[in-house]
Amino acid sequence: MKDKEKTTIYDISKKLNVSAATVSRALNNSPKISSATKDLILKTAKEMNYKQNRLAQALKSGRTNNVGVIVPYINRNFFSSVIRGIEEELTPHGYHVIICQTHENVENEKKQINALLDTQIDGIFMSVSKTTRQTDHLQKILDNNTPLVFFDRKKEMTGVSSVTLDDFKGGYIVTEHLIKQGCKKIAHFSGDLNLEIYTNRYEGYKAALKDYDITFNPDHVIQVSSKIEAGASAVEELWKLDDCPDAIFSAGDHNALGAIQELKRRKIRIPEEVCVVGFSNEPFTKYMELPISSVDQTPLVMGQIAAEVFLEQINGKKSRTIEKKVVLNPELLIRNSSDRKKQVQKPVAEKAKTSGV
Amino acid sequence: MKDKEKTTIYDISKKLNVSAATVSRALNNSPKISSATKDLILKTAKEMNYKQNRLAQALKSGRTNNVGVIVPYINRNFFSSVIRGIEEELTPHGYHVIICQTHENVENEKKQINALLDTQIDGIFMSVSKTTRQTDHLQKILDNNTPLVFFDRKKEMTGVSSVTLDDFKGGYIVTEHLIKQGCKKIAHFSGDLNLEIYTNRYEGYKAALKDYDITFNPDHVIQVSSKIEAGASAVEELWKLDDCPDAIFSAGDHNALGAIQELKRRKIRIPEEVCVVGFSNEPFTKYMELPISSVDQTPLVMGQIAAEVFLEQINGKKSRTIEKKVVLNPELLIRNSSDRKKQVQKPVAEKAKTSGV
DNA sequence: TAATAATCTGTAATCGATTGCCCAAAAAAA
DNA sequence: TTTTTTTGGGCAATCGATTACAGATTATTA
Numbered sequence: 078m079k080d081k082e083k084t085t086i087y088d089i090s091k092k093l094n095v096s097a098a099t100v101s102r103a104l105n106n107s108p109k110i111s112s113a114t115k116d117l118i119l120k121t122a123k124e125m126n127y128k129q130n131r132l133a134q135a136l137k138s139g140r141t142n143n144v145g146v147i148v149p150y151i152n153r154n155f156f157s158s159v160i161r162g163i164e165e166e167l168t169p170h171g172y173h174v175i176i177c178q179t180h181e182n183v184e185n186e187k188k189q190i191n192a193l194l195d196t197q198i199d200g201i202f203m204s205v206s207k208t209t210r211q212t213d214h215l216q217k218i219l220d221n222n223t224p225l226v227f228f229d230r231k232k233e234m235t236g237v238s239s240v241t242l243d244d245f246k247g248g249y250i251v252t253e254h255l256i257k258q259g260c261k262k263i264a265h266f267s268g269d270l271n272l273e274i275y276t277n278r279y280e281g282y283k284a285a286l287k288d289y290d291i292t293f294n295p296d297h298v299i300q301v302s303s304k305i306e307a308g309a310s311a312v313e314e315l316w317k318l319d320d321c322p323d324a325i326f327s328a329g330d331h332n333a334l335g336a337i338q339e340l341k342r343r344k345i346r347i348p349e350e351v352c353v354v355g356f357s358n359e360p361f362t363k364y365m366e367l368p369i370s371s372v373d374q375t376p377l378v379m380g381q382i383a384a385e386v387f388l389e390q391i392n393g394k395k396s397r398t399i400e401k402k403v404v405l406n407p408e409l410l411i412r413n414s415s416d417r418k419k420q421v422q423k424p425v426a427e428k429a430k431t432s433g434v
Numbered sequence: 435m436k437d438k439e440k441t442t443i444y445d446i447s448k449k450l451n452v453s454a455a456t457v458s459r460a461l462n463n464s465p466k467i468s469s470a471t472k473d474l475i476l477k478t479a480k481e482m483n484y485k486q487n488r489l490a491q492a493l494k495s496g497r498t499n500n501v502g503v504i505v506p507y508i509n510r511n512f513f514s515s516v517i518r519g520i521e522e523e524l525t526p527h528g529y530h531v532i533i534c535q536t537h538e539n540v541e542n543e544k545k546q547i548n549a550l551l552d553t554q555i556d557g558i559f560m561s562v563s564k565t566t567r568q569t570d571h572l573q574k575i576l577d578n579n580t581p582l583v584f585f586d587r588k589k590e591m592t593g594v595s596s597v598t599l600d601d602f603k604g605g606y607i608v609t610e611h612l613i614k615q616g617c618k619k620i621a622h623f624s625g626d627l628n629l630e631i632y633t634n635r636y637e638g639y640k641a642a643l644k645d646y647d648i649t650f651n652p653d654h655v656i657q658v659s660s661k662i663e664a665g666a667s668a669v670e671e672l673w674k675l676d677d678c679p680d681a682i683f684s685a686g687d688h689n690a691l692g693a694i695q696e697l698k699r700r701k702i703r704i705p706e707e708v709c710v711v712g713f714s715n716e717p718f719t720k721y722m723e724l725p726i727s728s729v730d731q732t733p734l735v736m737g738q739i740a741a742e743v744f745l746e747q748i749n750g751k752k753s754r755t756i757e758k759k760v761v762l763n764p765e766l767l768i769r770n771s772s773d774r775k776k777q778v779q780k781p782v783a784e785k786a787k788t789s790g791v
Numbered sequence: 792t793a794a795t796a797a798t799c800t801g802t803a804a805t806c807g808a809t810t811g812c813c814c815a816a817a818a819a820a821a
Numbered sequence: 822t823t824t825t826t827t828t829g830g831g832c833a834a835t836c837g838a839t840t841a842c843a844g845a846t847t848a849t850t851a
Contacts, residue, residue: 490807
């Protein structure tokens with residue numbers, strides 16, 4: 078077992094007195110090789126513990142069978158779940174996934190893209206960072222003839238497929254749910270409006286208010302970072318107003334958590350006085366003593382579909398650029414933080430909606 | 435920008451009427467090339483938008499600049515943080531990280547290893563799965579002359595470096611802490627004892643009991659899976675005993691959470707009647723209404739050190755096998771779930787011990 | 792039996808970059 | 822001026838696998 082030297086097709090060809098071409102063909106199960114020699118070669122290859130050199134193959138074919146995934150953070154349940162979805166779908170096809178994080182910083186995003194492009198990746202999946210405005214660096218990917226698929230956070234670019242959530246609908250159903258709980262003064266914590274996902278959630282919220290004839294109050298909309306503390310201070314701010322909200326729809330779970338902590342500190346009862354709903358269905362929302370309602374984004378499915386879209390693109394006619402926009406359905410998980418009706422009953426064991434853990 | 439064809443050193447050599455060798459040398463800043471031609475070539479390369487082909491390079495050098503990381507799950511804060519640590523350390527050295535998950539299944543582990551080995555990785559970082567007993571498949575990595583570094587969960591193998599936590603100490607300090615809170619009947623939820631980390635935590639627990647003259651009660655030790663529910667049912671089981679515990683040291687945070695939920699359901703006050711401490715410092719432990727004490731494993735540092743160990747190994751004498759065992763210090767974060775003294779005061783803002791989020 | 796078709800297998804170029812070895816030309820020394 | 826040394830750069834092999842094209846057998850058909 079101490080054979081440092083890997084066996085190559087040449088070693089096999091020498092041993093069997095055939096040409097390397099024959100060996101290569103046999104290993105690739107070419108119909109041009111008689112089954113007799115094929116068997117012999119396969120057998121010898123196994124004996125000699127032959128492993129094909131993917132590099133040589135890649136060099137010849139121009140394909141590496143590696144794809145890159147670029148996300149803001151890897152240790153966010155949502156993103157790691159999407160990645161898992163991509164992997165599950167792509168691994169059976171022989172692909173490996175290289176993961177990069179931007180930490181929400183465009184400069185990192187550029188670096189990562191360059192690094193991936195020169196490692197000769199076969200495709201890139203990405204969720205753009207908050208600070209991404211220009212798309213020049215993204216265009217470079219396309220100029221390089223590398224397929225690009227956006228998921229969740231996208232930019233408008235021709236020729237790029239995307240898999241996203243219907244965030245408008247997400248915002249709408251949350252708001253509608255809150256209205257049906259009897260809430261009339263619904264505040265909204267929005268994320269960075271540079272990102273479509275947040276503008277869409279915001280628009281959904283406004284649309285629902287309008288449909289139910291509730292006056293939109295701009296004072297009740299606060300733009301927050303995705304930190305827990307930001308949720309708490311947003312509550313402080315809101316409760317300085319003459320007209321305090323009776324519900325909070327937060328575009329992120331962490332803010333919702335911070336808000337709840339602050340509300341509790343102020344002895345405000347949830348959901349009796351104020352209902353709270355988050356977004357993303359991060360695992361902790363379910364674990365809390367007061368479980369937090371949230372919108373599930375089916376990250377696993379999002380990843381799988383992104384992978385499928387990529388495969389289609391790879392296998393399709395190379396000449397034509399087909400772009401495909403898949404929009405997934407959000408699912409509102411109503412938990413105690415916003416469920417006034419259920420309060421009397423003992424909480425029912427929730428059906429596991431695994432998007433992680 | 436629509437040049438499908440990537441420019442190669444040959445393109446440059448043709449344009450400048452020099453040989454490809456010269457171009458290659460110039461690009462690699464070889465001293466054999468005059469600075470005049472070097473400048474010219476560099477300039478032309480930039481103009482022609484030359485990108486070196488990593489595959490060709492890799493084929494020639496036998497190195498891919500890719501490393502693999504194998505973990506049970508990617509969407510566990512602990513693991514994703516370790517990965518982040520590895521990346522941060524390795525990216526500046528030009529490496530890319532390929533991530534694989536085993537879902538705690540040896541068979542997947544074997545597949546992933548094979549896949550990585552035949553993509554010609556330069557090294558493998560791994561945390562073995564619960565179900566890994568034999569080490570044959572791991573030995574294959576070494577036979578393949580690929581550096582292997584264990585982190586957190588390791589197997590005893592000669593020639594393999596590892597970066598782990600001092601789990602014995604972790605178990606000890608938790609137990610000691612509980613004893614100092616006045617607890618005398620400390621239960622222990624252990625993980626799969628096939629893994630060293632859990633036996634070590636267990637041993638640390640027993641050692642502390644012994645040092646403080648507390649009789650070890652085997653009935654108070656329960657082996658649980660890492661699910662939340664497992665923590666709850668363990669409590670049920672323990673509270674059937676005549677002699678109920680007054681503290682729980684859980685080897686995992688999820689079980690600790692489950693235990694707390696069940697204790698609350700039984701109206702048992704925490705920490706007054708029962709203290710609870712978890713292990714891993716998962717983000718949610720800090721967020722809970724009743725924050726859970728836990729042991730931080732400094733995953734980011736663990737990843738960085740693992741990467742350093744790898745780099746040393748790569749750059750060292752290839753002939754000698756040096757194995758290095760780094761053991762990190764656990765840090766107990768005392769929170770309300772086990773802090774009887776602090777109960778009267780207002781909780782002090784905790785210093786951010788970022789291991790994620 | 793001869794001609795044609797079908798079936799295997801080999802030759803050599805190719806994918807880009809690297810590098811040991813050799814050879815000019817220029818500079819330095821004699 | 823001649824010899825030696827230095828400097829700068831080219832040639833060609835190499836990393837391993839793939840594949841178009843050609844050539845050699847064997848089988849089939851006329």
